[in-house]
Every structure is written in C-alpha cells, then in structure tokens.
Amino acid sequence: MKRRVKWAALALIVCAAVGTAGVLWLKPDWRFLLAQQVQGIFSRLDLEELDWPGEKLRVESVDGLKEEAGESQALLLVNESHPVPENFKPDLEEYKDSGVLMQREVLESYEALAEAVKKECGEQLFVKSSYRDREDQQEEYEADPVVAAVPGTSEHETGLALDVYVAGYAGYGFLKSEAGQYVNSHCWEYGFIIRYPLGSQEETGIPFEPWHLRYVGKPHAEIIEKNGWTLEEYLNRLELGELYQVGECFVSRQQLGGLTLPAGAGDVMVSADNCGNCVVWGRLADGK
Numbered sequence: 001m002k003r004r005v006k007w008a009a010l011a012l013i014v015c016a017a018v019g020t021a022g023v024l025w026l027k028p029d030w031r032f033l034l035a036q037q038v039q040g041i042f043s044r045l046d047l048e049e050l051d052w053p054g055e056k057l058r059v060e061s062v063d064g065l066k067e068e069a070g071e072s073q074a075l076l077l078v079n080e081s082h083p084v085p086e087n088f089k090p091d092l093e094e095y096k097d098s099g100v101l102m103q104r105e106v107l108e109s110y111e112a113l114a115e116a117v118k119k120e121c122g123e124q125l126f127v128k129s130s131y132r133d134r135e136d137q138q139e140e141y142e143a144d145p146v147v148a149a150v151p152g153t154s155e156h157e158t159g160l161a162l163d164v165y166v167a168g169y170a171g172y173g174f175l176k177s178e179a180g181q182y183v184n185s186h187c188w189e190y191g192f193i194i195r196y197p198l199g200s201q202e203e204t205g206i207p208f209e210p211w212h213l214r215y216v217g218k219p220h221a222e223i224i225e226k227n228g229w230t231l232e233e234y235l236n237r238l239e240l241g242e243l244y245q246v247g248e249c250f251v252s253r254q255q256l257g258g259l260t261l262p263a264g265a266g267d268v269m270v271s272a273d274n275c276g277n278c279v280v281w282g283r284l285a286d287g288k
Contacts, residue, residue: 029175045226050243074217075271090159101131103159123179131159188225
C-alpha cells in the first residue's frame with residue numbers, strides 16, 4: 001500500500017512538471033516572464049555614495065542649471081498621490097509627421113528604440129497612445145474608468161508615457177511577440193522603463209502593463225531596471241542630499257534651492273520630481 005502511495009505521488013509530481021512545461025511551451029509570454037523573474041534575482045546595479053571634501057564640490061542654483069543645460073522633466077513622478085502639477089507645461093513635438101505627440105526629450109530615444117525593434121525583430125513599433133491633454137484623459141476615463149487613470153493623475157498628460165504595440169500584438173498580447181519581449185528586455189538601454197512591471201501594483205497602484213513605456217532617461221532607466229525597482233522606489237532610495245556614483249555618472253536628489261554637485265561634472269541635468277524636490281545628474285570628470 002505504501003509503495004502504491006509513493007508511486008502515485010511521484011506520478012502526480014511528474015504530471016504536474018510535464019503540464020507546467022507544456023503550458024510554458026504554449027505560452028511564450030509566460031515563459032518570458034518566468035525567465036525575467038529568474039534573471040532579476042541575479043541583477044543589481046549598486047548606488048555608491050560619494051563622500052567628497054568641500055573642494056571637490058560646487059553649488060549651483062536650480063535656475064542656473066536650467067539656463068546652462070536646459071530643464072528635463074524625465075523624473076517627474078505622476079500617480080494617484082502625485083497629480084500633474086497645475087502649472088505643468090509639456091515641451092511637445094510631433095514624431096515624424098505621425099500625429100503622435102511626445103516630449104521633445106523623448107523623440108531621439110524613441111526613434112532609436114523603434115529602429116532597434118525593426119533591426120532585431122523585423123517589426124514596426126507603433127504608438128497607440130502618447131500625450132493626452134486633460135480633456136482627452138477625461139474622455140478616456142469616462143469610457144473605461146476601470147483601466148484609465150483619473151484625469152490629472154495620468155502619465156500620458158506629461159508626454160513622457162507611450163503605449164506601444166506591433167501589428168497583431170497589443171495590450172497583454174504584446175508580450176507574445178518577439179518585438180514585445182525585446183522592448184520589455186531592452187527599453188532601458190534607450191532611457192525607458194516598463195512603468196508598471198509585474199508584481200508592482202502595491203507601489204504603483206496600477207496592474208502590470210507590459211505595453212506602457214515611461215521615459216526617465218539615462219542613467220536612471222538602467223538603475224531602475226537592474227535593481228527591479230519602480231519609479232516610486234527609485235526616488236525613495238535616493239536619500240535627500242546624498243551624492244551617488246553609477247559608472248561614470250553621478251545622481252543626487254536634493255531640495256529645491258542651492259544644489260551641491262561634483263566640481264567639474266559635465267552634461268548636468270536637473271528635473272523636478274513632483275514631490276517638492278529635484279533630481280540632478282551628470283557625467284563625472286574623468287569618470288570619478
């Protein structure tokens with residue numbers, strides 16, 4: 001009797017394993033997500049705190065940096081708790097006479113991503129939805145209040161968010177395509193993140209959306225991707241006033257006013273975070 005129970009249990013385990021393997025074989029999106037989760041266990045990009053003496057630092061005003069290098073809006077946090085600022089004005093431009101509007105600072109990065117998808121997957125990447133003004137977002141919300149964000153809390157109102165697809169594969173089906181898997185694996189290389197990744201609803205308030213790209217720029221996209229963070233988690237990890245080194249770049253989240261940054265740093269950019277602070281980053285002189 002015991003032997004029969006033993007063999008019956010073994011048979012059930014084998015059947016379960018075979019069944020799981022069969023489902024994964026038939027579900028390319030499930031197989032991809034499983035592989036991503038496993039890969040994420042071994043992926044990490046540390047933020048190294050910089051403890052430099054005063055002579056290696058300089059202080060700049062926010063307005064001064066904006067005039068010197070131009071203002072980015074890439075790190076603006078928009079969610080239910082942080083609505084789009086009342087005085088927010090996106091710097092919009094049309095993408096290749098397509099009728100698709102997006103932030104000017106996103107254009108070059110999206111073009112590079114679309115070209116990579118074409119080269120690697122032989123597919124044309126399309127934008128289903130990009131910038132929406134408040135009126136457009138109100139219409140989206142009234143049409144589908146379960147899926148669409150409350151007007152004023154949607155990233156689409158910033159021009160930094162893009163809903164993408166390829167022919168025959170949109171929405172959750174996007175991940176069933178080679179192009180969808182490429183975008184989800186490599187978009188960080190072009191300054192984008194999957195804004196609402198699998199299992200992040202507690203942090204973002206939004207279920208998994210593998211089609212929703214959010215531009216955050218470099219080096220932020222790489223940091224977020226390799227540590228498995230959301231934008232919310234990334235900003236919270238940056239302690240106010242601390243300077244961090246990531247490769248040849250520095251990143252710092254600071255209060256508005258006088259900003260402390262490494263002397264000799266180049267390509268410096270600053271972005272408000274919509275939490276009452278700003279993020280400043282740039283290239284370190286000689287990589288250190």
